[in-house]
Amino acid sequence: MPLTETLELSILMPCLNEAETLAVCIDKAQAYLERSGICGEVLIADNGSTDGSQEIAAAHGARVVAVADKGYGSALIGGIAAAQGTYVIMGDADDSYDFSDLDGFMERLRAGDELVMGNRFLGGIEPGAMPPLHKYLGNPVLSWIGRVLFRSPIKDFHCGLRGFNRRSMLALHLQTTGMEFASEMVVKSTLGGSRVSEVPTTLSKDGRSRPPHLRSWHDGWRHLRFLLIFSPRWLFLIPGTLAFGIGMIGSVLLSAGPIVVGPVGFYSSSQIYLAALAVVGYQAVLFAILTKIYAQHEGFQIPRSRNFDRLQKKISLESGAIIGALLFILGLGIAIAQLAGWAASGYGALEADAAIRGAVLAALLMMLGAQTVMAGLFLGVLSVGLKRV
Known part of the structure; x- marks a missing residue:
């Protein structure tokens, strides 16, 4: 689709060596755009993949933008800057989120919400999709701390599937380069008075054969440190x-x-x-x-x-x-x-x-x-x- 055409939605996926699952994620996203009739694009923010992810993305009709600065946050900051859509829905490229079912996000975005978070605890978590440490300790505790410190309505701070108004998000000047980017987005949106909401979403067991990039204790501490320093x-x-x-x-x-x-x-x-x-x-x-x-x-x-x-x-x-x-x-x-x-x-x-x-x-x-x-x-x-x- 020509970039000069006005797009309503960019479906953004950060990517670092996701060759095993990237194609199925892109295909689901393209199928959603076609089924819903939304004028949009699938955008891959590649963070230096060496497994051919860039070629796979291009072959399946996605646009690829290279982000040199390393880190989950860096990849997303680069992707948001390059997105052409009025709205952006972002999610991991590991096939743990269903890109074929984004109607709830679009409904809230079109209604004027500036950040729409997925809530995996409301939508359902497939057995084995989330480690018990994350499910019963990490996510609930960090989300509770975020709600207390910043009076945020969000109950799942770290859901990777979320949608937002691109212009509103750029105005927040997000800075963090690591996994704590997920918390920064919620915190700054809440403090800035943005309209924030949640919709149920599901979490499936990812399709990768390698371990995830997330490091439980290290990244959990970075999230907690960000929440405390920002309050x-x-x-x-x-x-x-x-x-x-x-x-x-x-x-x-x-x-x-x-x-x-x-x-x-x-x-x-x-x-x-x-x-x-x-x-x-x-x-x-x-x-x-x-x-x-x-x-x-x-x-x-x-x-x-x-x-x-x-x-x-x-x-x-x-x-x-x-x-x-x-x-x-x-x-x-x-x-x-x-x-x-x-x-x-x-x-x-x-x-x-x-x-x-x-x-x-x-x-x-x-x-x-x-x-x-x-x-x-x-x-x-x-x-x-x-x-x-």
């Missing part, structure tokens, strides 16, 4: 706030003297650990705030928060410097008072526990002050206007 609120802000609150309150209370609760006593040694917890927690909170400000400054699509927007208007280099300086001066004042008390006693021996309690509180306040000043300075760097080329 600084849950990775840094909430744990950091809890750590800072516990550490700060505990350190201040113990600076007045030991606390005994039943058989358990908390003394200056406990205060030292609590102060360290407060510092680490405060650093995590600052990192979460600065990360979100940076993301908004760079135009990343992240959920907006009225509370955060109000906070952002109040914080600046100047306010950070003032608050940080006050905290530092307060800590320094405690240290000077301790030094004056020691001088008044003739620089003699001090009561160790009391001296440590005051010193820990003074050091904690000075560290928090210094951190606040440096965070304010970094915020000033972020706020510098730059000309975008």
Whole structure:
């Protein structure tokens, strides 16, 4: 079909040495286009096959685009860029997905949904098609984490069969090159306010004689890492706030003297650990705030928060410097008072526990002050206007 003709659908398959199953997948996709009367194409994003997959694809009427950069995500990014259709339905070329039954995807895409995910748990998983580790642990847990962190409606984050509006997907500027590309597509679509839905789909045992490219633990960790890093609120802000609150309150209370609760006593040694917890927690909170400000400054699509927007208007280099300086001066004042008390006693021996309690509180306040000043300075760097080329 001439590329100048307007196409409604591109059926995209990433390919790396799929000679055993590629032909049957292409034939099913071509049969669907013919049966449904959709003006479309079958597009193979080849990632450097050495088994003749390119020739097989061309012989069965598919268009082949070579993608030099290695990785599942790279192949799909290249394929999406080269696709001619208004809509794209992508799926693995291992004959595990049925390309002859795509009506559910097209119905939702034509209705205006911008990402339509297949759900294998709703449609049916053939015995032996998915390893038990993936079926009962990996996919359910990672999908649950994705729904919690990003309030996504998707219950099968990693289904390889999915359709989307090509223009909407290109606007998300997808970047990941590996298997975590599957999560990035769902997360950015959800955060960007795209219309997202699911349709039941089936999963069959693939037709390859070789092992799949997927590496369970390695790729599972990459998915989890992406989900966590893309959600600084849950990775840094909430744990950091809890750590800072516990550490700060505990350190201040113990600076007045030991606390005994039943058989358990908390003394200056406990205060030292609590102060360290407060510092680490405060650093995590600052990192979460600065990360979100940076993301908004760079135009990343992240959920907006009225509370955060109000906070952002109040914080600046100047306010950070003032608050940080006050905290530092307060800590320094405690240290000077301790030094004056020691001088008044003739620089003699001090009561160790009391001296440590005051010193820990003074050091904690000075560290928090210094951190606040440096965070304010970094915020000033972020706020510098730059000309975008």
